[in-house]
Amino acid sequence: MKTGHDVLELSPVLPVVVVDDAADAVPLAKALVAGGIRAIELTLRTPAGLAAIERVAAEVPEIVVGAGTVVTPEQARQAADAGSAFLVTPGCTDRLLEAVSGTGLPFLPGVSTVSEAMRVAEHGITALKFFPAEASGGAAYLKALGGPLPQLRFCPTGGVTVQNAPTYLALSTVGCVGGTWLTPKDAVAAGDFGRIEQLAREAAALR
Numbered sequence: 001m002k003t004g005h006d007v008l009e010l011s012p013v014l015p016v017v018v019v020d021d022a023a024d025a026v027p028l029a030k031a032l033v034a035g036g037i038r039a040i041e042l043t044l045r046t047p048a049g050l051a052a053i054e055r056v057a058a059e060v061p062e063i064v065v066g067a068g069t070v071v072t073p074e075q076a077r078q079a080a081d082a083g084s085a086f087l088v089t090p091g092c093t094d095r096l097l098e099a100v101s102g103t104g105l106p107f108l109p110g111v112s113t114v115s116e117a118m119r120v121a122e123h124g125i126t127a128l129k130f131f132p133a134e135a136s137g138g139a140a141y142l143k144a145l146g147g148p149l150p151q152l153r154f155c156p157t158g159g160v161t162v163q164n165a166p167t168y169l170a171l172s173t174v175g176c177v178g179g180t181w182l183t184p185k186d187a188v189a190a191g192d193f194g195r196i197e198q199l200a201r202e203a204a205a206l207r
């Protein structure tokens, strides 16, 4: 995997995962694999995020693990050291862009407007996260953005569900979609990994 475009090809759905306990990450990742999903974005939204990345990278070789919600240059470096195969940021600043590029890892910087997308493209980056997708105008917005900027490809996330995912996946500018719906908080808390496997199976069948 060399670029953000490779990240977009990993899976039709990139699960965006929040864990409170790093110990949950391994059975959760195994449930995703059992359901046919081979990529996971573990967010740095909780203190358990980095340890979760380390554990999945070490214990579940069948899945490609990346770090999500990377919002500071320090987090970019920590996520790389923890064994992330890719990085995802919800938005981007010049400092953050420099830091994520500096890790040498493939990454998806987050954008939600035409000008943000153009600014990132000026750096030669053409694989992006579109966030927050539904709140920013959804598939209709993303389709319109592809008119003047057809060279850009996206992973829309934020409000994406198994119901609306096909509308995004039908766009030529969408490589994959992302979302938290595959790993509901209550299922993780209850250790209901069978439910996660089932949600993963449905998601894997979307394309």
Ligand code: 3PG
Binding pocket: 016, 068, 069, 090, 131, 157, 158, 159, 160, 178, 179, 180, 181
């Ligand atoms: C993200 O960071 O990609 C989003 O928080 C995912 O949003 P969702 O919970 O609406 O899927």
